[in-house]
Amino acid sequence: MIDRLTAALGRSRADYTEIRVERTWSTAVTFRGRRLESATASEDQGGFVRALSAGGGWGIASFTSLDRLEAMVARAVELSRAVRVTPPIRLADVAPHQADAILDLDGDVRGIPIAEKKRLLEAYNGELLAVSDRVVDTVATYRDEVSEYWYVNSDGTALHELRPEVTLSGTAVARRDGTIEKGLESIGLRRGWSSVQDKAPGFRQAAERAVQLLDAPMVTGGAYPVILDPELAGVFIHEAFGHLSEADFVYENPQAREMMTLGRRFGKPALSVGDNGAAPGLRGTLPFDDEGTPTQDTPLIKAGILVGRLHSRETAATMGERATGNARAISFRHPPIVRMTNTYIANGQGSLDDLIRDVKLGVYACGAFGGQTLLENFSFTAAYGRMIRDGHLAELVKDVVLAGNLFQTLDRIDHIAGDFRWNQMGGGCGKGGQAPLPVTEGAPHVRIEEALVGGDVPAGSA
Amino acid sequence: MIERLLERARRRADGGADALWRQVERTSVAFEWGRLKAAGVAEEAGVNVRVRHRGRVGVAGTTAVDGSTDDVLVRALASAELGESVDLEFPGPAPLPALASYFDRAANASLDDLIGIGRSLLERLEREGCRVNVTIERETAETRVANSAGAAGAYRSTAIGISAELWRIAGDDVLAIGDAVEGADLPGDDAVSALVGSVNARFEHALRVVAPPQGALPVIFTPLGLSALMLPVTQALSGKAVLQGISPLAARIGEQVFDARFSLTDDALRAGRAASRPLDDECVPSRTTCLVERGVVRRFVYDLETAARAGTQSTGHGQRTIFGKPVPGYTNLVLGVEGALGDVGAPHAAPLQLGGGLLAEIRDGLLVDELIGVGQGNVIGGAFSHPVALAYRVERGAISGRVKDAAVAGNAYHLWNRVGGFGTDARWAGARCTPSVLLDGVSVARR
Numbered sequence: 001m002i003d004r005l006t007a008a009l010g011r012s013r014a015d016y017t018e019i020r021v022e023r024t025w026s027t028a029v030t031f032r033g034r035r036l037e038s039a040t041a042s043e044d045q046g047g048f049v050r051a052l053s054a055g056g057g058w059g060i061a062s063f064t065s066l067d068r069l070e071a072m073v074a075r076a077v078e079l080s081r082a083v084r085v086t087p088p089i090r091l092a093d094v095a096p097h098q099a100d101a102i103l104d105l106d107g108d109v110r111g112i113p114i115a116e117k118k119r120l121l122e123a124y125n126g127e128l129l130a131v132s133d134r135v136v137d138t139v140a141t142y143r144d145e146v147s148e149y150w151y152v153n154s155d156g157t158a159l160h161e162l163r164p165e166v167t168l169s170g171t172a173v174a175r176r177d178g179t180i181e182k183g184l185e186s187i188g189l190r191r192g193w194s195s196v197q198d199k200a201p202g203f204r205q206a207a208e209r210a211v212q213l214l215d216a217p218m219v220t221g222g223a224y225p226v227i228l229d230p231e232l233a234g235v236f237i238h239e240a241f242g243h244l245s246e247a248d249f250v251y252e253n254p255q256a257r258e259m260m261t262l263g264r265r266f267g268k269p270a271l272s273v274g275d276n277g278a279a280p281g282l283r284g285t286l287p288f289d290d291e292g293t294p295t296q297d298t299p300l301i302k303a304g305i306l307v308g309r310l311h312s313r314e315t316a317a318t319m320g321e322r323a324t325g326n327a328r329a330i331s332f333r334h335p336p337i338v339r340m341t342n343t344y345i346a347n348g349q350g351s352l353d354d355l356i357r358d359v360k361l362g363v364y365a366c367g368a369f370g371g372q373t374l375l376e377n378f379s380f381t382a383a384y385g386r387m388i389r390d391g392h393l394a395e396l397v398k399d400v401v402l403a404g405n406l407f408q409t410l411d412r413i414d415h416i417a418g419d420f421r422w423n424q425m426g427g428g429c430g431k432g433g434q435a436p437l438p439v440t441e442g443a444p445h446v447r448i449e450e451a452l453v454g455g456d457v458p459a460g461s462a
Numbered sequence: 463m464i465e466r467l468l469e470r471a472r473r474r475a476d477g478g479a480d481a482l483w484r485q486v487e488r489t490s491v492a493f494e495w496g497r498l499k500a501a502g503v504a505e506e507a508g509v510n511v512r513v514r515h516r517g518r519v520g521v522a523g524t525t526a527v528d529g530s531t532d533d534v535l536v537r538a539l540a541s542a543e544l545g546e547s548v549d550l551e552f553p554g555p556a557p558l559p560a561l562a563s564y565f566d567r568a569a570n571a572s573l574d575d576l577i578g579i580g581r582s583l584l585e586r587l588e589r590e591g592c593r594v595n596v597t598i599e600r601e602t603a604e605t606r607v608a609n610s611a612g613a614a615g616a617y618r619s620t621a622i623g624i625s626a627e628l629w630r631i632a633g634d635d636v637l638a639i640g641d642a643v644e645g646a647d648l649p650g651d652d653a654v655s656a657l658v659g660s661v662n663a664r665f666e667h668a669l670r671v672v673a674p675p676q677g678a679l680p681v682i683f684t685p686l687g688l689s690a691l692m693l694p695v696t697q698a699l700s701g702k703a704v705l706q707g708i709s710p711l712a713a714r715i716g717e718q719v720f721d722a723r724f725s726l727t728d729d730a731l732r733a734g735r736a737a738s739r740p741l742d743d744e745c746v747p748s749r750t751t752c753l754v755e756r757g758v759v760r761r762f763v764y765d766l767e768t769a770a771r772a773g774t775q776s777t778g779h780g781q782r783t784i785f786g787k788p789v790p791g792y793t794n795l796v797l798g799v800e801g802a803l804g805d806v807g808a809p810h811a812a813p814l815q816l817g818g819g820l821l822a823e824i825r826d827g828l829l830v831d832e833l834i835g836v837g838q839g840n841v842i843g844g845a846f847s848h849p850v851a852l853a854y855r856v857e858r859g860a861i862s863g864r865v866k867d868a869a870v871a872g873n874a875y876h877l878w879n880r881v882g883g884f885g886t887d888a889r890w891a892g893a894r895c896t897p898s899v900l901l902d903g904v905s906v907a908r909r
Binding site for chain 2: 033041045060064065072080084221335369374376378401
């Protein structure tokens with residue numbers, strides 16, 4: 001395949017050309033309640049060409065029929081020439097690489113019959129249902145894929161990779177009278193079949209949580225000291241800060257550049273943040289990004305000061321900085337854009353107890369049901385919370401929604417514990433119509449001096 | 463190609479089969495931060511097949527359609543072996559409604575035509591201290607569906623989407639105002655002008671930042687801002703949610719649940735809309751489905767499988783992609799208001815008047831154009847609580863400025879019974895056509 005792609009590159013009349021081809025085998029199994037909703041196996045294949053002519057824009061072509069490869073290279077070149085761009089697009093230098101990387105398949109999912117996968121998920125779904133007769137509904141999904149990936153560009157890079165991925169998730173719905181609560185377990189790994197065995201305890205805990213929440217009061221809305229567990233802290237840093245550090249947001253927008261000037265203070269000295277696409281064994285990890293740039297650990301905030309950002313080759317060249325290996329595409333259907341990989345808040349010191357010891361009245365917010373950032377505002381829904389009273393964890397509370405202004409909130413992070421962990425969850429990140437992109441977030445427990453907690457909206461019925 | 467596939471499927475699956483083949487060609491142009499940056503094409507073809515064998519249903523899909531399609535059939539049969547039994551019957555041949563879904567003007571627009579539309583938008587939106595992003599996408603598609611009971615349909619379709627976003631960053635204040643025009647045909651100058659007018663009007667009002675009000679207040683939700691109120695209703699009207707026992711509307715067919723001026727229709731035959739089609743993805747002829755009539759719940763939407771499980775008929779809402787099984791989905795949702803609306807075919811009311819004539823009735827309240835986090839949490843229950851992304855304060859019948867750091871909360875089912883009025887500005891926002899709606903007693907909190 002590499003030879004065929006290299007030959008096609010040779011016929012391109014553009015100054016820069018890259019070609020990606022992917023072939024993906026995937027299976028998906030879903031249970032709802034006791035019923036198997038679907039069990040399907042799919043095959044997806046296709047290619048992507050991107051060309052850049054001197055003074056031209058990006059010419060892009062994607063296709064599912066590989067017979068069209070040569071024609072689509074010509075089409076991309078033609079499109080690039082049809083678009084005039086001043087000043088011209090430049091790309092940061094990246095040394096050419098040749099690599100043949102088979103990631104650890106850890107039990108190749110392609111060799112496992114779909115009936116086995118159904119059995120595994122049925123067992124985990126059974127764990128959810130067995131917890132209580134208050135669990136009235138479940139949704140459990142298993143999804144795996146192995147993607148064979150080829151990439152060449154006219155700078156001399158040629159890559160071949162075999163990339164595995166497996167995700168498991170379970171939602172338990174508990175009900176008593178008109179009250180409905182949910183518990184969620186989610187696992188996402190860039191590994192294979194072996195890594196999703198023995199996951200029953202997490203599913204049980206999710207269902208137990210849903211049942212416990214039936215008796216929990218809603219949190220009383222207001223401003224509190226809030227402690228985020230590592231899962232929610234990870235989601236928070238990804239959503240509320242990570243997206244701003246993507247250079248395509250700032251590189252051609254002078255006002256945005258000013259807002260994100262390196263050296264600006266973003267938090268107290270306790271806060272350090274980074275993005276590490278090379279961290280071993282995580283879902284956002286790959287040896288190279290989709291422009292053939294090696295991935296790396298990129299510091300973004302060091303001791304409260306903005307020190308870096310995430311780049312593609314184009315944004316790096318425009319800003320006079322170095323490519324960081326963050327140009328990613330979710331599939332051959334899309335061009336690479338600047339994305340996060342594994343984003344983290346670096347470890348601090350001490351334990352959760354140290355964070356809550358001097359909190360008289362506060363909220364311990366755990367897990368994430370969802371989150372969205374729009375511009376400088378964010379909103380996150382925690383899976384559940386515990387009140388903190390006189391330095392101790394107290395009663396379970398539900399409907400914990402955190403909302404605020406990200407600049408103010410980052411600045412109010414005053415204590416970071418030393419219990420860092422990566423959250424190996426499923427789902428993924430969405431941007432520019434490309435979702436879900438496999439990413440990971442990691443953090444220790446984090447304390448925010450004061451944050452607004454909403455969620456005291458009376459539940460209604462029709 | 464699907465004829466051959468179905469022929470082979472018929473021999474191997476005792477309960478029949480159906481299949482969908484779709485080929486799509488997309489052309490796109492992107493202006494990034496005020497500059498034309500990229501032009502692209504995409505060609506995609508794939509097939510999705512469903513078989514019923516020994517009473518069980520299985521599905522498989524592939525984009526590897528260059529060679530033999532045996533493999534996808536084998537995978538569908540393997541999927542059926544695991545499946546639970548469903549009394550799914552494939553519909554027989556039926557006459558299809560006439561529908562123009564393919565527009566030459568859209569299909570034949572050249573790359574330069576598309577770039578030209580983008581440039582004219584850019585010129586009319588650019589201003590000092592701001593940046594503009596514009597994307598234009600044109601799609602032509604060919605769809606074929608058929609089943610072993612002899613039903614078949616094929617149609618070509620076109621779709622055009624034009625979106626523009628105006629960004630202004632001043633210190634740490636980030637303002638982004640966007641809008642889009644979507645349809646099956648190339649939009650005329652009036653639609654493009656309306657898009658410009660919409661962005662400009664909302665931008666001008668946003669320059670002055672004022673303190674948000676607080677309390678249980680009258681709030682106008684614009685057609686773009688209405689999602690938090692519509693989503694619980696559309697989720698609850700899905701036959702799938704009813705079947706799962708999670709729809710609060712499940713047992714309420716024939717009951718008055720909403721304001722008597724609230725009617726909701728799903729119209730798969732609406733002229734000029736990209737989601738319109740003569741038949742659904744399971745060979746069921748399209749029609750117009752009244753979901754809520756003058757506040758009374760009339761119908762839920764079903765595809766073949768959920769209909770079979772619920773013991774009813776498909777309403778022609780089967781939607782399927784190349785991968786995965788069909789699911790019930792809406793086409794064009796139209797919120798019609800008795801007597802207040804004429805033909806709502808116009809993409810924008812022009813000249814754009816924010817609030818659609820509802821401002822005059824408000825002494826102190828809010829106009830909400832976009833919320834953060836819609837769709838998170840337990841949506842179907844109706845309760846929502848969202849910070850505003852773009853909202854304006856309304857004082858003494860006029861917009862006094864943009865509010866930041868405010869949140870709105872309430873319950874969609876309660877609020878749809880506290881309608882203060884429907885605006886005269888009905889327009890399409892994606893696949894949904896609504897006017898602005900004034901709701902009384904929405905909880906507004908300051909942060």
